[in-house]
Amino acid sequence: QVQLQQWGAGLLKPSETLSLTCAVFGGSLSGNYWTWIRQPPGKGLEWIGEINHSGSIIYNPSLKSRVTISPDTSKNQFSLKLTSVTAADTAVYYCARSRGFFDIWGRGTLVTVSS
Amino acid sequence: EIVLTQSPGTLSLSPGERATLSCKASQSVTSTFLAWYQQKPGQAPRVLIFGASTRATGVPDRFSGSGSGTDFTLTISRLEPEDFAVYYCQQCDNSPPWTFGQGTRVEIK
Numbered sequence: 001q002v003q004l005q006q007w008g009a010g011l012l013k014p015s016e017t018l019s020l021t022c023a024v025f026g027g028s029l030s031g032n033y034w035t036w037i038r039q040p041p042g043k044g045l046e047w048i049g050e051i052n053h054s055g056s057i058i059y060n061p062s063l064k065s066r067v068t069i070s071p072d073t074s075k076n077q078f079s080l081k082l083t084s085v086t087a088a089d090t091a092v093y094y095c096a097r098s099r100g101f102f103d104i105w106g107r108g109t110l111v112t113v114s115s
Numbered sequence: 116e117i118v119l120t121q122s123p124g125t126l127s128l129s130p131g132e133r134a135t136l137s138c139k140a141s142q143s144v145t146s147t148f149l150a151w152y153q154q155k156p157g158q159a160p161r162v163l164i165f166g167a168s169t170r171a172t173g174v175p176d177r178f179s180g181s182g183s184g185t186d187f188t189l190t191i192s193r194l195e196p197e198d199f200a201v202y203y204c205q206q207c208d209n210s211p212p213w214t215f216g217q218g219t220r221v222e223i224k
Contacts, residue, residue, distance in 0.1 A: 045160065045203060045215040060212040061116075094159055100207050101150035103171065105159035
């Protein structure tokens with residue numbers, strides 16, 4: 001049974017860098033696709049980007065200039081960094097496994113950007 | 116970017132009634148790459164349907180998905196109290212970004 005555990009700072013100031021990590025338990029980072037998705041309070045879901053099983057990474061063009069997703073196969077983890085955050089980046093951030101659809105999700109991390 | 120438009124925004128129904136949720140795509144989506152999710156307050160979304168019509172593991176058979184091309188439907192045959200939630204469609208066809216609809220809230224009438 002694959003499970004995802006995520007963590008990271010929950011309160012940031014404008015212009016800081018958001019940093020989240022997602023650990024994969026019960027399965028391997030390799031051979032799967034892994035993604036980050038966010039949801040502003042009271043709003044819908046936005047796909048941020050994903051790592052595929054061959055190690056290549058794709059991003060949402062709307063965030064591409066500020067986002068980095070990177071794997072750490074030695075720890076069976078992957079991470080998200082989002083630079084120069086603003087209040088518009090306030091959201092619950094989810095990691096998930098992608099199979100063309102997102103079948104396993106982390107519990108989510110609320111990240112609030114406020115001065 | 117493929118835009119998914121869900122309707123209605125809110126569906127007010129009573130337990131036992133049938134719910135029909137629509138998801139329309141701005142361009143054709145291969146059925147293989149269309150999924151539906153349920154989200155309850157404070158929880159991560161849960162996949163209900165993938166490949167437009169295949170129920171995910173553990174999903175009751177009162178949930179069904181159909182459609183092709185640009186028009187997809189999620190049907191809940193008889194609403195149970197635990198089905199009142201927000202539902203999203205999602206696609207990952209062609210090129211990124213993968214996108215979600217804006218959601219349909221199914222509320223108790």
